[in-house]
Amino acid sequence: MSDKKVFFTGAGGFIASHVIPLLLEKDYTVRIFDNMTRGNRDRVNEFVATGKVELVEKDVRYGVGVREAIRGCTHAIHFATVSINKSVADPGESIDINMVGNNNVFAAAADEGVERLVFASSASVYGEPEKLPMHEDDKLNPLTPYCISKRAGEDLLGFYERTKGLSWNALRFFNVYGPGQKIEAYYTSVINHFIQRLRAGQPPIIDGAGDQSMDFVHVTDLAKGVVAALESEQANLPINIGTGIDTSIATLAKILIEAVGVDVEPVFNKRDVLVSRRAADITRAREVLGWEPTITVEEGMRALVRDSE
Template identity: 35%
Template structure:
């Protein structure tokens, strides 16, 4: 990656900005960020801008002309732009436009520009509720959400672009990503951020459901590192899980958060919202370990500590719906 030109879609977001940092540390000559700043924030790129040659373009991945101009001379693409699962459920047409049409445009323009490799964000959402645990890459698509449908389409598009045009790609199925630079200002904020706001105000954190639903929480810097390994590897087609292989229930998660913030509080439980909640999630990471050399480095407690420290440094809390 040294002395190469890299483009990151959604590069001002949580994951994209951490990839930007990692790419600069690897010695990239230039990093181009495309972001519409719906969720991304310029301050997320402060370190990257200070330490590297970064060009920030405010724009939409559905804008073909913008993509065409931005991709000139680019060696590698990290495609991270998307909208949240909750927003996809509320506006399926927008989900199609961004996740499917937008991704098609990114792949198509990357081919035209002679990009050497595309690493793109998929999601564990493709799996839906587990048929078995841990979920490996051969697990069936039990998805029932528009977000998951979009990510399945992304993977199938990548295969089709490889078959027709020889596009080199790796798709990464992220499990539950957390860490500094999470979206705290918008309507669609993550559960951990909501909890931290409640705890700061001395209120009990709310769990929707019984708290037994589980996730595989993976620290954002581990996600960024997985992207770098994917790009640098000799593998030119494939889909990989990125998680920890550790299952954590929401009850366990809130306990850890409270231990680090306010041990005197206890959670309260409310009826689940309409959004489909996956009952359990745990990644098999054997394939990515073996083929890309990835292993998670940050444990949940350490990652939460870093996230809480970052959140406390933010100028204001998340806006309420």
Template identity: 35%
Template structure:
């Protein structure tokens, strides 16, 4: 694993970012985190000093991003307004942070002579097409500003690779879960919300009929996909890669499993489906496995148990 030199992680105090930072430190890397703490928390980085340098900054501030990129060997760009619902509520903010912010990161990386950039994208770029599983060669059809912003980031990475030789990799995540995922956020994902409810002896709210499916992926395997990009061949740069197990689990089934872990009955409240939510989601991740050499554990049940144990310990 090539973690020589400084590793810049934008959004490194957030859920996925902090898990990546911890793994980089375990591998002996020096890490610089750039985060505005709008969703992340410094406590996610506790105990990592002095291997981690923290810079509080905004992706929309081009000068601050340029300064953060100085001396970096690689950039892991996870910083974003990472919510479908947030983009429905405030599409302008989503564009400024996710599109202009990503452009600022790429410009800074190019100016600093960064070797590789790994961009966190999203399965939401596929939209709600019924064809399953999702492959990277399918035509994107984003339904929200968030999905569109991620697609724009992918294209910017491809363009910077083609025009300037900056080696960029885009990873499309499918419903990541694991420790340090904040259930208190207004835009929290479904697993921490369900876990918080059941751990407190309450029933969760399910939007829609609960038969919509998701391809849930444990965060440690998403971290492994990011790191796989460092050792991938140069010919893989400029590409887009699905990161998921390839399984379909309904939201009802998910809630039943978490209820069982908590020793609670399954009796959720149902509410109308939210705008922008897709009905079905499942990935074909064979390209990432073949080209990047990504080898996920694929153990959803073990990941769910580890995540629940972490939530109980909080």
């Protein structure tokens, strides 16, 4: 067995299911730490069957359980979190899981001598950007308990770095999409909603002029960024993981209409909407991680349509 072992919270989820195969290819063993309330048990069982992955079915809110499970691990990836929409509906649970959970994992990693911790942060720490592309040194303005906990998580990593020498990278994920994603995923549910309507021969409905944009990054590319952050020489930085391209909702609709192959035009629901735009400056990801995306939005969306048939 390899002497490289990753403690991986929230690893029953969508993104982790793309990261774990890359870790196994690089000869890591993996200890999944997940309460499995939303985890994909079938997929986790497939990983466990390899003999290189084990499941500890516990909650990050319980510090003793975290401490026991992280012991003996050389690396850590912390994905366990409560989503944006759930954090607004129930701020108490969000603070409990996201803030207390963050501290439990970071403190245990520091005390147990983990060589590198990778934290799933979020582009949502920026709030509404003042300019594009969004750079890691831009002003942060997190707006929901989820976003606030991500920013606080980055600050907490800095504390454990200063006091106990913890080595970390915080990845600010932009709009992640790809095969295996739940259809209600907050930032990318628009993709699944459009595909469902197009399959039924109905046009996608867009609020306003469709100027709102996202930076869609394919989960295959993003997973490579996670592994690169686990192994990079440089550390202790927040790093954007996106494509640098802002794809408007109107453009997304056109891409998906073409991919599904139906003859419809989007319907624009004329009303005032907050035009939010997203695009990552990925200079730091290139320089620090040697990472950049390889899958264009057009390619990724076509593959998603094919996979969902």
